[in-house]
Amino acid sequence: MGSGAGATASGALAHARPRVAFYGDDFTGSTDTLAAAVTGGWRAALFMDVPSAEDLRRHGALDCIGVAGSARSLSPAAMDRVLPRIFSGLAATGAAVLHYKTCSTFDSAPHVGSIGHAAMLARAALRRTADAPPAPAYIVGGQPNLGRYCAYANLYARAGQDGGIHRIDRHPTMRHHPVTPMDEADLRVHLGRQGLRPWSFDAEMLELPEAEQDVRLDAMLREGADAVLFDVTRPAHLAAIGRLLWARCPGDGPLLALGPTGVVQALLAGTGAGSPASMAAGGADKAQAASGPTAASGGRVSPAAVAQTFIVAGSRSPVTAAQIDRSVQDGFVSVEADPAALARHGEGHDESVVADLVARIVDALRTGRSVVAHTTFADAGAALRPGYTQALAVGSGRLMRDVLARHPLRRVGFAGGDTSSLAVQSWGIAALTLAYVLAPGVAVCRIDAPGQDLDGVELMLKGGQMGPPALFSDLLAGSA
Missing domain, CATH: 3.40.980.20 (Four-carbon acid sugar kinase, nucleotide binding domain)
Known part of the structure; x- marks a missing residue:
């Protein structure tokens, strides 16, 4: 196994197909998702393009395959030229989940970095037939370890490492972003401007018993929701979201998830051994998924000082x-x-x-x-x-x-x-x-x-x- 993929711990299962394949709309966010996957126990590598067979051979069996991109700075027309091939390539890996990784502050606009347009392209790439309905998109609205929270569909973000938490349209930096200033906190409205109109699965619903959560989500889907936005106000919500997502992975293709690294954190939190979610990797991998995340180092090293940088x-x-x-x-x-x-x-x-x-x-x-x-x-x-x-x-x-x-x-x-x-x-x-x-x-x-x-x-x-x-x-x- 290549040093980048990490050594498999004794007794860990090797998976022929990844659990997650993601495209990051910028590099820094992509490496944050890579870090979450590896520290969570998955074998992962972040590629510059859809990996070739030789790339995958060099890195060995991977639970998480990432492609680091720059869609955050692309126009919709440029996305049209770049993203369909990447989405199709990532879907072809057999991953249970296709994750379009966005910035944790969701900064984007209809004319640049459009999350809604990217979702449209991902849905098109995942269609099995021309007349098949588009796959629903599941959006994870927060990432608590970075001070990013979503409450009743409104986004909040911490300012700096130890600063206060602000509604995103009142954030001292993000409201003045030089390219995509965030002037709307309600992600339903913000993403609606980009053609994606999510229904809100709010924090109160995430506090319900699991069976009731399933009832609420399934009702939304039956009533026509083609995108669902999950609140995240505390870390425990990620496990609930992960369980809901794994349980809805289709057997014939990946589930489509959008959002920051909180998506992978939710999927990791929702794969406990013996839980219903742990059996949702799809097809022949369901029994393997029951063991939960693999204990892999990802090739990590102990940090050491260097002479200069x-x-x-x-x-x-x-x-x-x-x-x-x-x-x-x-x-x-x-x-x-x-x-x-x-x-x-x-x-x-x-x-x-x-x-x-x-x-x-x-x-x-x-x-x-x-x-x-x-x-x-x-x-x-x-x-x-x-x-x-x-x-x-x-x-x-x-x-x-x-x-x-x-x-x-x-x-x-x-x-x-x-x-x-x-x-x-x-x-x-x-x-x-x-x-x-x-x-x-x-x-x-x-x-x-x-x-x-x-x-x-x-x-x-x-x-x-x-x-x-x-x-x-x-x-x-x-x-x-």
């Missing part, structure tokens, strides 16, 4: 800004990067500017210090220009590669969901596997890139809102 920060979140400030206090060198030059990097423009930037970073690293390069304090209005965010992210990926080519490092990082997604995609690597969890929502992954100098490098990927102020210093110290 390099981080590229593209997020404009105040959380990331505070992390940059703290890293400077702790001895990092702060280098401000010209975002316009990075956005044109590799196109023959401003190459001398980027070359000078690379030289300054490498010179600082050669003194033995760690470096954080940031576009964080750039003009936020630039993000609204068509194609700018994507170009900046790819340019940031080239910057990281240029630096590592001149000064190899064991551990590096990206801060910013869009930055992480497009930067890493531009590298042409095969997959990521979990090394360790640095903080809630922040995974450190090991790069799987056979034959490349990046193979084995540890990579932190974090969204703008994630992590404590000392996160970058913790990455250097190997804290977890």
Whole structure:
């Protein structure tokens, strides 16, 4: 078995088909889902595209197969070109559940990152015949370990690591998101604008006896609900949701689930040995599923300090800004990067500017210090220009590669969901596997890139809102 998939514990069952196949609409969220799967006991790997037979052979039997994407930054037309092939490929793995992994704050809009449009494409990919009704979509509305809660269909989110909890349309950061500002807290309304009109399975229903929960959900489906949104106000709700989902996995194809890593957390919580949910993996795997999650390490390592690290920060979140400030206090060198030059990097423009930037970073690293390069304090209005965010992210990926080519490092990082997604995609690597969890929502992954100098490098990927102020210093110290 490949080191990324993890060693199977003694007595654990090997599954020919995965329990879950997911597509993450950005990289940082995808690695959070990978971390949840592995720490929950599943063998998992996160691929850059639908894995080939050789990819799967190299990683061995997997309970959870992920594809890290960038749909959060795509228009509906771009989704049309990208997602159908991926959904069909993931469904072909035989997974019991197909999970479209969204950001935990559900930030999206009809014109960019549309969750509703992605759901439509997933439903089309899962249809067995042209006249078959579309599969219902099950939406998990919260993720308590990240401070994300859904109450009576309204989304709430914590501000930063230890901040207060705000309704999403009053959140100090998300209501001002530069691309997809969240101006509506009711997810029924928010997703309705994107063509997805879920019925609410609220917290009171989740407190009912299991038999009554089943009655309520089945009644919704009979009455025409083609999407159901589950509240999540406390961790115990995840187990109830997981039980309901496993029990409704069809035998001839995957169940469609939408939402953050809370989906996988619910599925893990709902697979207790001997429970009805544990028998719902479908077909011949039902008996195997009864054993619950497998005890696999996922190739994890014990965190250890490294001599130095390099981080590229593209997020404009105040959380990331505070992390940059703290890293400077702790001895990092702060280098401000010209975002316009990075956005044109590799196109023959401003190459001398980027070359000078690379030289300054490498010179600082050669003194033995760690470096954080940031576009964080750039003009936020630039993000609204068509194609700018994507170009900046790819340019940031080239910057990281240029630096590592001149000064190899064991551990590096990206801060910013869009930055992480497009930067890493531009590298042409095969997959990521979990090394360790640095903080809630922040995974450190090991790069799987056979034959490349990046193979084995540890990579932190974090969204703008994630992590404590000392996160970058913790990455250097190997804290977890």
